[in-house]
Amino acid sequence: MAALDAVLSDIDRDLDNSLERLFAWLRIESISTDPAYAGECRRAAEWLKGDLAALGFDASLRETGGHPVVLAHAPKPGAPHVLFYGHYDVQPVDPLELWETTPFDPRLVSLPDGRRAISARGAADDKGQVMTFVEACRAWKAIHGELPVGVTLLIEGAEENGSKDLPEWVEANRDELKADLVLVCDTGMWDRATPAITSSLRGLSYFEVFVRCADRDLHSGLFGGAAANPIRVLSRLISDLHDDDGRITLPGFYDGVRETPAEVLEQWRGLDLTPESFLGPVGLGLPAGERGRMLIEQIQSRPTCDVNGIVGGYTGEGTKTVIAGQASAKISFRLVDDQDPEAIAASFESFVRARIPADCSVEIVTHKGSRAIALPFDMPALAAAKGALAEEWGVPPVTIGSGGSIPIVGDFKRSLGLDSLLVGFGLDDDRVHSPNEKYDLTSFHKGTRSWARILAALAEPGAVGR
Amino acid sequence: MAALDAVLSDIDRDLDNSLERLFAWLRIESISTDPAYAGECRRAAEWLKGDLAALGFDASLRETGGHPVVLAHAPKPGAPHVLFYGHYDVQPVDPLELWETTPFDPRLVSLPDGRRAISARGAADDKGQVMTFVEACRAWKAIHGELPVGVTLLIEGAEENGSKDLPEWVEANRDELKADLVLVCDTGMWDRATPAITSSLRGLSYFEVFVRCADRDLHSGLFGGAAANPIRVLSRLISDLHDDDGRITLPGFYDGVRETPAEVLEQWRGLDLTPESFLGPVGLGLPAGERGRMLIEQIQSRPTCDVNGIVGGYTGEGTKTVIAGQASAKISFRLVDDQDPEAIAASFESFVRARIPADCSVEIVTHKGSRAIALPFDMPALAAAKGALAEEWGVPPVTIGSGGSIPIVGDFKRSLGLDSLLVGFGLDDDRVHSPNEKYDLTSFHKGTRSWARILAALAEPGAVGR
Numbered sequence: 058m059a060a061l062d063a064v065l066s067d068i069d070r071d072l073d074n075s076l077e078r079l080f081a082w083l084r085i086e087s088i089s090t091d092p093a094y095a096g097e098c099r100r101a102a103e104w105l106k107g108d109l110a111a112l113g114f115d116a117s118l119r120e121t122g123g124h125p126v127v128l129a130h131a132p133k134p135g136a137p138h139v140l141f142y143g144h145y146d147v148q149p150v151d152p153l154e155l156w157e158t159t160p161f162d163p164r165l166v167s168l169p170d171g172r173r174a175i176s177a178r179g180a181a182d183d184k185g186q187v188m189t190f191v192e193a194c195r196a197w198k199a200i201h202g203e204l205p206v207g208v209t210l211l212i213e214g215a216e217e218n219g220s221k222d223l224p225e226w227v228e229a230n231r232d233e234l235k236a237d238l239v240l241v242c243d244t245g246m247w248d249r250a251t252p253a254i255t256s257s258l259r260g261l262s263y264f265e266v267f268v269r270c271a272d273r274d275l276h277s278g279l280f281g282g283a284a285a286n287p288i289r290v291l292s293r294l295i296s297d298l299h300d301d302d303g304r305i306t307l308p309g310f311y312d313g314v315r316e317t318p319a320e321v322l323e324q325w326r327g328l329d330l331t332p333e334s335f336l337g338p339v340g341l342g343l344p345a346g347e348r349g350r351m352l353i354e355q356i357q358s359r360p361t362c363d364v365n366g367i368v369g370g371y372t373g374e375g376t377k378t379v380i381a382g383q384a385s386a387k388i389s390f391r392l393v394d395d396q397d398p399e400a401i402a403a404s405f406e407s408f409v410r411a412r413i414p415a416d417c418s419v420e421i422v423t424h425k426g427s428r429a430i431a432l433p434f435d436m437p438a439l440a441a442a443k444g445a446l447a448e449e450w451g452v453p454p455v456t457i458g459s460g461g462s463i464p465i466v467g468d469f470k471r472s473l474g475l476d477s478l479l480v481g482f483g484l485d486d487d488r489v490h491s492p493n494e495k496y497d498l499t500s501f502h503k504g505t506r507s508w509a510r511i512l513a514a515l516a517e518p519g520a521v522g523r
Numbered sequence: 524m525a526a527l528d529a530v531l532s533d534i535d536r537d538l539d540n541s542l543e544r545l546f547a548w549l550r551i552e553s554i555s556t557d558p559a560y561a562g563e564c565r566r567a568a569e570w571l572k573g574d575l576a577a578l579g580f581d582a583s584l585r586e587t588g589g590h591p592v593v594l595a596h597a598p599k600p601g602a603p604h605v606l607f608y609g610h611y612d613v614q615p616v617d618p619l620e621l622w623e624t625t626p627f628d629p630r631l632v633s634l635p636d637g638r639r640a641i642s643a644r645g646a647a648d649d650k651g652q653v654m655t656f657v658e659a660c661r662a663w664k665a666i667h668g669e670l671p672v673g674v675t676l677l678i679e680g681a682e683e684n685g686s687k688d689l690p691e692w693v694e695a696n697r698d699e700l701k702a703d704l705v706l707v708c709d710t711g712m713w714d715r716a717t718p719a720i721t722s723s724l725r726g727l728s729y730f731e732v733f734v735r736c737a738d739r740d741l742h743s744g745l746f747g748g749a750a751a752n753p754i755r756v757l758s759r760l761i762s763d764l765h766d767d768d769g770r771i772t773l774p775g776f777y778d779g780v781r782e783t784p785a786e787v788l789e790q791w792r793g794l795d796l797t798p799e800s801f802l803g804p805v806g807l808g809l810p811a812g813e814r815g816r817m818l819i820e821q822i823q824s825r826p827t828c829d830v831n832g833i834v835g836g837y838t839g840e841g842t843k844t845v846i847a848g849q850a851s852a853k854i855s856f857r858l859v860d861d862q863d864p865e866a867i868a869a870s871f872e873s874f875v876r877a878r879i880p881a882d883c884s885v886e887i888v889t890h891k892g893s894r895a896i897a898l899p900f901d902m903p904a905l906a907a908a909k910g911a912l913a914e915e916w917g918v919p920p921v922t923i924g925s926g927g928s929i930p931i932v933g934d935f936k937r938s939l940g941l942d943s944l945l946v947g948f949g950l951d952d953d954r955v956h957s958p959n960e961k962y963d964l965t966s967f968h969k970g971t972r973s974w975a976r977i978l979a980a981l982a983e984p985g986a987v988g989r
Contacts, residue, residue, distance in 0.1 A: 090841030149839060155739075218841050245745075259744065263842050272806030273621075274957040278725065278927025279711075281857050282812035282827035283802060288852075289765070289830055295755060296762035336749060340738030342882040346748035361748035364755055365845050370832030371853060373615055375556030375684050376729050376890050378855060378928075379831050379956050386754075387837060389844060391747050416808040424842050461744025462844075490845050491740040 060201065061513045067196040068505050075192045075505065076165070076175070078108065082145075082184050083163040083177040089124055089146030089218045098124040098214045101145040105212055108191065112198055114210070119230075122222035124214030128233070131194075131208045137521040138207035139512075140236035140475065142465065143187035143243060144216035147179035148490045155492035165498065173498040180496035182489035186242040186481055187212060189501060193508035205516035209236060213465070216243075219263065219425045224468040231472055237521040238438050239469045242508075244481035246500070247328075247455045252446040252507065254439065255479035257431040257458035258466060259360070260392030262401045263424040266291065266409055267385040270417040274370075275380040285414045287384035288369045294412045295386060298362050302348040305362045305390070307404045313395030317358045325353045328455070338486055357458040361391040391462065398426025427464030430477075438478050441520040445510035446480070449503055480511065526667065527979045533662040534971050541658045541971065542631070542641070544574065548611075548650050549629040549643040555590055555612030555684045564590040564680045567611040571678055574657065578664055580676070585696075588688035590680030594699070597660070597674045603987040604673035605978075606702035606941065608931065609653035609709060610682035613645035614956045621958035631964065639964040648955035651962035652708040652947055652970065653678060659974035671982035675702060679931070682709075685729070685891040690934040697938055703987040704904050705935045708974075710947030712966070713794075713921045718912040718973065720905065721945035723924035724932060725826070726858030726895040728867045731888040732757065732875055733851040740836075741846040751880045753850035754835045760878045761852060764828050768814040771828045771856070773870045779861030783824045791819045794921070804952055823924040827857045857928065864892025893930030896943075904944050907986040911976035912946070915969060946977065 068075075087101035088094040102118055102125045109116040114129035124146060132138065150160040158164055163177035175185060190210075197204050211234065213223050227234060247253040268287040275284050300306050317325075330353045332342050346355030355361070369384025371377035390401060402423050413419045432439070439456075446454040459479070466477045482504035488494045515521055534541075553567035554560040568584050568591045575582040580595035590612060598604065616626040624630055629643035641651060656676075663670050677700065679689050693700060713719040734753040741750050766772050783791075796819045798808050812821030821827070835850025837843035856867060868889050879885045898905070905922075912920040925945070932943045948970035954960045981987055 090843065091839065148843060149837070151837070151839065217843075261744075261844070263844070265842075270807060273954060273959075275805060276927065276956045277827075277829045277831060277855060278727075278857065278925070279951065279955075280805070280822065281829045282821035282825055283798075283810050283818055284805065284807055285809070285811040286829055288833050289761060292758040292761035292830070292833075295758035299755070332749075336882070339741060339746070339750065340882075341736060341750055343751070343880060344749050345751040345880065352749055355748035356746065359748055361743075363743045363747045363752055363844075363846055364758070364836065365743060365843055366836030366838045366847070367754050367758075367850065368834045368838040370830065371615070371617070372832045372834040372851075373557065373617065376731075376853065376855075377556065377614060377683075377831055377956065378727070378729070378829075380829055381832070384833065385838075387842065389743060389842075391744065414809060414811065416802070416806075459744070461742065485745065488739060489745075490742045490843065493739075 061510065063200045064196045064509045065506050067200050068192065068509060071196065072502055075188070079175070079185060079188045079501070080163040082188070083179055084161055086161050087146050087179070087214065088149050089215045090149060095124065098146055102127050102214055105145055109210060112195055119226070121226045126214070126223070126226060127210065127212040129210040131204055133204060133207035136206045137238070137515055138209065138236045139238050139240050139515060140234060141190055141208060141210045141240045142469070142477070143190070143241070144183045144213045145187070146214045146217050147182065147184070148217050150178050150492070152492065157493055166495065174495040175498060175501060176493065176495045178494050180494055181483045181487040182494065183216065183243045185496035185501055186483065186504065189482060189504035190240070190242055190508045192505040193512060196509055197512065205512045209234065220465050221425055223465055224472070227468055228472045234473055236473070236475060238515070239475045239477035241463060241466065241477050241479045242481050243463055244459055244461070244479045245483035245485065246481070247457060249484060250450070251452055252450045252454040253457050254442060254446070254454050255459045255481070256456045258429060259459065259462055260396060260398060260427045260429040261389060261462040261464065262392060262398045262405070262426040263387070263389040264402070264405060265385060265387050265422040267383060267420040268413065268417060269383045269419070271380065271382045273382050277378040277380050280380055284380050285417050286380050287417065288381060290413065290417060291367065291369065291384045291386055294409060295364055295388070297412065303346050305360065307401065307408055309400060309404050310360070312400065313397060314360060315394045317354065322351070325351065328353065335485070358393055360393050360396060362388070364388050393429045396429065398428060402426060425464065427462055428467055430466050432476055436476055437519055438515060438521050441514040441517065442478055442480060442511050445514040446507055449507045449510055480507070482507070527976065529666045530662045530975045531972050533666050534658065534975060537662065538968055541654070545641070545651060545654045545967070546629040548654070549645055550627055552627045553612050553645070553680065554615050555681045556615060561590065564612055568593050568680055571611055575676060578661055585692070587692045592680065592689070592692060593676065593678040595676040597670055599670060599673035602672050603704070603981055604675065604702045605704050605706050605981060606700060607656055607674060607676045607706045608935070608943070609656070609707070610649045610679045611653070612680045612683050613648065613650070614683050616644050616958070618958065623959055632961065640961040641964065641967060642959065642961045644960050646960055646962035647949045647953040648960065649682065649709045651967055652949065655948060655967060655970035656706070656708055656974045658971040659978060662975055663978065671978045675700065686931050687891055689931055690938070693934055694938045700939055702939070702941060704981070705941045705943035707929060707932065707943050707945045708947050709929055710925055710927070710945045711949035711951065712947070713923060715950060716916070717918055718916045718920040719923050720908060720912070720920050721925045721947070722898045722922045724896040725925065725928055726862060726864060726893045727855060727928040727930065728858060728864045728871070728892040729853070729855040729890040730871060731851060731853050733849060733886040734879065734883060735849045735885070736883040737846065737848045739848050743844040743846050746846055750846050751883050752846050753883065754847060756879060756883065757833065757835065757850045757852055760875060761830055761854070763878065769812050771826065773867065773874055775866060775870050776826070778866065779863060780826060781860045783820065788817070791817065794819065801951070824859055826859050826862060828854065830854050859895045862895065864894060868892060891930065893928055894933055896932050898942055902942055903985055904981060904987050907980040907983065908944055908946060908977050911980040912973055915973045915976055946973070948973070
């Protein structure tokens with residue numbers, strides 16, 4: 058594999074320049090959920106388009122209902138063609154005061170254990186991961202003038218906001234997106250030494266609930282005891298969502314949830330994922346999910362419900378004896394197997410409405426839901442990628458389920474008939490969606506080398522099963 | 524009563540100037556709970572000191588641990604001496620966007636039913652009410668050069684923040700505060716036509732609860748199902764505070780709560796306070812308190828629990844799949860009869876701690892509590908004030924209990940051995956503690972006239988029972 062070795066050497070040699078390019082992209086504040094940053098999202102898209110064009114890709118921005126999509130083609134007649142998916146948008150940065158570095162001023166930092174890491178919002182989710190693939194392509198082009206397979210990149214800007222407009226856009230552009238396989242780099246390693254391929258993803262249902270009682274804030278001295286309190290109504294409702302065993306009480310919620318086969322459970326037990334190793338690093342120690350389930354089941358194969366935010370009444374300093382007129386919460390469910398987001402939305406709505414006093418009102422905003430995903434274990438590309446990752450990391454990759462959701466993967470299957478190979482190099486301590494997000498320098502460097510190897514492996518006859 | 528009539532005429536004649544003086548005071552942003560407004564609180568105190576000095580009072584600012592107290596004396600040897608209490612501090616103004624006028628730019632507005640009202644933060648609670656007494660004194664001084672009784676004004680600046688430092692200050696200044704009776708103007712009328720004297724006050728216990736789980740915000744996809752969610756913990760705790768009949772579940776909470784005598788209940792029934800008349804104006808219609816209790820019991824004679832504020836996780840626009848590291852709530856209890864704030868604080872703390880997962884932590888901030896207050900029905904001053912109010916309003920005043928709390932009234936009894944006569948002219952629709960707080964022009968005008976009459980009545984032999 059002299060051809061590949063030369064590419065890998067080029068990646069090592071060019072690492073500093075690769076970092077400079079990534080940093081330039083990370084400096085763009087592409088927060089997709091806040092309309093105030095729409096301009097920054099477009100700038101991030103333009104930056105990537107320019108970089109890919111410089112690499113010889115036929116790159117363009119495509120308008121959607123929301124932030125633009127970056128689309129870039131490098132066809133290779135006769136060779137397999139892969140569609141690489143990622144996103145250039147990032148999560149909000151609040152609470153800002155908890156950041157040790159400035160979220161959009163990327164820098165290399167040393168972790169307490171000596172690891173080097175890239176600290177910035179988006180470093181891991183997902184700009185850093187996207188660039189591992191782009192840099193792998195750059196090295197192939199630099200050394201051989203071409204890629205081992207045909208490649209189309211589809212990098213969207215609304216993943217952190219539910220990818221609302223992308224499915225429709227994908228459906229409308231099916232011909233241009235023709236490929237043999239989808240590659241996704243938005244997942245993680247099993248641990249720092251062990252690469253992973255994600256073969257299943259939890260789905261997501263996300264709701265916002267606004268409970269409205271009095272038409273104004275009230276003095277609790279005058280009205281306390283007589284006026285409905287929206288925070289109390291909301292708290293009761295949230296409390297009712299789980300029973301004492303941690304099971305979710307929504308009628309029909311567990312319809313379509315399958316029991317994990319005993320042999321898989323056995324394999325998971327072998328992974329020895331302990332509360333200490335998984336929860337210890339974030340200051341916790343007791344699995345909070347369904348009683349009687351292994352921790353790995355709670356985070357991978359079982360559906361969950363979480364309140365992602367709540368606010369109501371006086372939240373400033375000091376005391377205020379007020380009864381709020383309104384309180385609201387963001388409530389989401391992680392789905393598995395065949396759970397149906399529409400059925401859950403309907404069940405959730407009646408569950409909520411049944412708990413609103415007759416003289417109060419509720420507004421429920423339902424964000425786009427996604428079904429869970431599972432990939433065929435016998436996919437040839439899976440074997441090819443496993444081999445490539447084993448070569449790079451010196452240990453065979455594990456095949457895992459992810460608790461996270463990448464809704465678009467389901468749309469790729471539905472609209473394009475394509476399976477997705479999910480390979481990523483994130484770590485559990487990357488703090489994605491939190492202050493001080495980081496991406497290990499090793500993840501970035503060896504991640505890039507891993508993609509260079511995977512591209513080569515996918516070029517082998519039969520690797521993408523056509 | 525020619526002497527009094529001349530004073531009343533002067534009040535009518537000087538009304539516009541009285542309003543100008545009140546507006547000047549209302550323009551000072553004396554929010555006591557927010558340290559950022561400490562300077563404004565002092566300005567409000569200085570303004571009042573200056574106005575009282577101009578009236579011939581021996582006025583001064585006195586330092587406390589917090590905002591200064593305004594103290595002003597106008598002794599009258601041989602005559603009864605009254606201590607008038609009020610506060611110059613106001614509630615915060617958020618949410619600002621709900622105000623139709625600027626909170627600290629007072630103006631006269633017309634209400635839909637044609638009433639004229641003063642719109643501003645503090646218009647009713649308590650600057651407007653304090654000025655009804657000051658303007659009554661001004662008229663007496665203007666016409667007769669002196670007041671009918673000796674008067675000391677004690678106007679504090681931390682009532683909206685629990686009057687933390689005042690009790691100690693009162694205890695330390697007992698000699699200078701010697702009087703025969705306390706007058707308080709921080710309560711309301713029964714309705715627009717019927718004045719009221721408040722003979723009982725609910726006490727207050729106020730807590731802030733901070734639930735801390737993970738040491739950072741987590742991605743609900745990676746940790747959902749495994750990590751304790753502080754919003755869920757807090758919601759369950761809040762939900763547990765009431766049973767399905769609306770009773771509060773804190774162990775021992777109802778110790779010291781007495782049943783209201785049948786004859787009093789009968790009298791209350793006669794007042795015909797309906798959900799429509801009381802809750803209708805704020806957009807509600809169903810009493811939310813203890814099942815089986817009259818609305819008037821729920822707001823006057825029964826203890827209550829309300830959540831005054833809650834916040835946790837992502838509360839911005841759009842979605843964020845986060846599990847917060849911390850969530851917090853402000854929870855308060857209104858107390859009656861002999862309920863003991865200390866016992867309730869202890870019960871609350873163990874109630875809360877019992878509901879915190881072993882790998883999470885909780886911080887409970889306990890704000891100053893106050894016992895409920897009840898005044899002797901046979902107090903001579905009560906009869907004198909009733910007569911004066913009947914003269915002014917043409918209908919006899921009702922004697923009511925208030926759901927609100929004025930903790931210092933208990934301290935006046937303990938430290939000074941003085942009962943307090945609570946007379947106020949606020950209305951249920953004044954929106955105290957809410958956006959668009961107002962004070963009816965009639966409350967201000969006839970309230971001033973009422974105090975002029977009460978001062979005269981208290982000068983009559985035996986009126987203050989010495």
